[in-house]
Amino acid sequence: MIKLDRVSMVYPGGNRALDDIDFHIKKGEFVFIVGSSGxxxxxxxxxxxxxxxxxxxxxxxMNNDLSTVTHKGIPFIRRQIGTVFQDFRxxxxxxxxxxxxxxxxxxxxSAKDIKVRVPELLSMVGLAxxxxxxxxxxxxxxxxxxxxxxxxxxxxAMILADEPTGNLDPNNSNEIMRLLEQxxxxxxxxxxxxxxxxxxxxxxxxxxTLNRGIMMSDEMEGGYRDEF
Amino acid sequence: MSFKxxxxxxxxxxxxxxxxxxxxxxxxxxxxxxxxxxxxxLMILINFNHIVxxxxxxxxxxxxxxxxxxxxxxxxxxxxxxxxxxxxxAKYKTAxxxxxxxxKDYYEDNGDLLASFGEDNPLxxxxxxxxxxxxxxxxxxxxxxxxxxxxxxxxxxxxSTMDALNRxxxxxxxxxxxxxxxxxxxxxxxxxxxxxxxxxxRREEIxxxxxxxxxxxxxxxxxxxxxxVLGLIGAVLPLLxxxxxxxxxxxxxxxxxxxxxxxxxxxxxxxxxxxxxxICLLLGIGIGLLGSVFTVRKHLQV
Numbered sequence: 342m343i344k345l346d347r348v349s350m351v352y353p354g355g356n357r358a359l360d361d362i363d364f365h366i367k368k369g370e371f372v373f374i375v376g377s378s379g380x381x382x383x384x385x386x387x388x389x390x391x392x393x394x395x396x397x398x399x400x401x402x403m404n405n406d407l408s409t410v411t412h413k414g415i416p417f418i419r420r421q422i423g424t425v426f427q428d429f430r431x432x433x434x435x436x437x438x439x440x441x442x443x444x445x446x447x448x449x450x451s452a453k454d455i456k457v458r459v460p461e462l463l464s465m466v467g468l469a470x471x472x473x474x475x476x477x478x479x480x481x482x483x484x485x486x487x488x489x490x491x492x493x494x495x496x497x498a499m500i501l502a503d504e505p506t507g508n509l510d511p512n513n514s515n516e517i518m519r520l521l522e523q524x525x526x527x528x529x530x531x532x533x534x535x536x537x538x539x540x541x542x543x544x545x546x547x548x549x550t551l552n553r554g555i556m557m558s559d560e561m562e563g564g565y566r567d568e569f
Numbered sequence: 570m571s572f573k574x575x576x577x578x579x580x581x582x583x584x585x586x587x588x589x590x591x592x593x594x595x596x597x598x599x600x601x602x603x604x605x606x607x608x609x610x611l612m613i614l615i616n617f618n619h620i621v622x623x624x625x626x627x628x629x630x631x632x633x634x635x636x637x638x639x640x641x642x643x644x645x646x647x648x649x650x651x652x653x654x655x656x657x658x659a660k661y662k663t664a665x666x667x668x669x670x671x672x673k674d675y676y677e678d679n680g681d682l683l684a685s686f687g688e689d690n691p692l693x694x695x696x697x698x699x700x701x702x703x704x705x706x707x708x709x710x711x712x713x714x715x716x717x718x719x720x721x722x723x724x725x726x727x728x729s730t731m732d733a734l735n736r737x738x739x740x741x742x743x744x745x746x747x748x749x750x751x752x753x754x755x756x757x758x759x760x761x762x763x764x765x766x767x768x769x770x771r772r773e774e775i776x777x778x779x780x781x782x783x784x785x786x787x788x789x790x791x792x793x794x795x796x797x798v799l800g801l802i803g804a805v806l807p808l809l810x811x812x813x814x815x816x817x818x819x820x821x822x823x824x825x826x827x828x829x830x831x832x833x834x835x836x837x838x839x840x841x842x843x844x845x846x847x848i849c850l851l852l853g854i855g856i857g858l859l860g861s862v863f864t865v866r867k868h869l870q871v
Binding site: 432 | 571573574577773774776777778779780781782783784785787
């Protein structure tokens with residue numbers, strides 16, 4: 342599903358964000374990427390979405406070596422990855438329904454598919470009766486659930502969540518993680534970038550730890566390692 | 570681009586025009602002003618050219634002879650003039666015919682005054698050839714040739730009038746083209762500005778679109794549509810305005826101008842707008858397209 346082969350990333354000015362990162366994530370896995378700020382988590386996300394190109398090494402996403410993907414091919418890679426962000430990134434001038442439908446319109450889904458799929462997703466994330474609300478009428482947890490529904494709209498093979506619980510209280514954080522587990526249970530690969538210690542320790546999933554761009558550990562049933 | 574992507578672009582483009590109402594109105598206003606002025610200049614230019622060319626086509630050179638020149642000599646000269654390549658025709662006009670034409674033009678409504686001339690022909694000794702040219706450009710050369718023929722008393726050539734008309738035509742053409750070019754650049758700049766505002770208003774939406782896999786065409790489409798629609802409206806409005814004004818002018822021309830000079834005949838609205846409609850539409854949509862494509866390429870890295 343994802344393969345990083347000796348990937349390094351040095352920003353102009355000499356700042357080394359990632360140094361010789363090497364890991365492989367299989368289809369259907371649930372993986373945490375943890376580390377404090379400045380550890381290289383965000384750079385890693387950007388590499389997986391081909392927002393950046395590595396200085397050296399190879400990034401393979403769903404059997405596509407990203408170094409060979411042309412500019413025109415990038416959207417088609419991104420369509421297979423559902424992304425969730427700490428700040429939700431919902432369109433405030435549109436309803437919850439339209440926010441989710443928007444993701445499907447972008448990939449030119451038919452109106453009929455949108456009509457069927459959006460209510461299905463709203464039910465899945467427990468917001469069946471909130472379709473007509475605007476994002477600012479929802480709580481943080483509800484907004485993140487909308488973002489999750491939007492990420493799932495086009496049935497991606499993988500969910501990439503960047504600090505999905507960063508703006509949420511513990512209850513809402515647990516709810517989001519429960520949903521991510523559910524999604525993973527249906528076969529979707531889930532990659533969560535976080536520094537939320539409690540959640541990582543609760544879930545006993547694979548944990549890749551980064552510190553100042555270096556991969557410190559990769560444990561199959563790991564926890565949050567404070568020593569880094 | 571698929572139909573779905575196209576209809577999305579159109580919807581979003583129109584929505585963006587509505588959202589950025591003030592900027593859209595500003596660029597639309599400039600566009601209307603630009604194309605209206607362009608239309609006015611083109612109308613003047615096309616009509617002026619029409620007037621000049623119809624004046625040119627009716628321009629003739631008259632050749633008069635000395636009294637001692639015999640009819641045979643005049644006939645011989647006529648033959649030589651007709652043989653010239655530049656000459657379309659050289660028609661002989663007797664003094665009596667010249668007087669008949671003159672009295673018809675100037676004394677038709679004043680029979681008493683005409684009768685006072687009796688049998689006299691004030692234009693006696695005005696036997697002439699009326700020379701029509703194939704191309705008005707040869708006028709100078711032919712005039713010189715005619716003046717050098719032995720027995721020719723006087724050659725009446727409207728060379729200076731035509732030269733003045735042509736000079737005026739050139740001045741109008743150059744000044745209107747310069748002004749149109751400046752207005753064109755202003756319009757492109759304003760459309761570009763409107764699109765920049767549209768892009769910054771939708772920056773968040775664009776970022777999300779990129780992340781969820783929208784193609785370049787899909788992201789850029791609405792902005793291109795926005796520019797083109799502004800261009801299209803900016804072309805249609807001045808065309809309607811110009812049409813109304815031209816009809817009014819034609820109505821006035823029939824009553825007023827026609828009495829001033831017979832050659833001052835304006836082209837019909839149909840003839841003028843057969844030029845103006847495609848020029849304005851092409852320019853309007855072109856300005857919109859140019860302004861938005863350049864801006865999107867510069868400000869929207871996808």
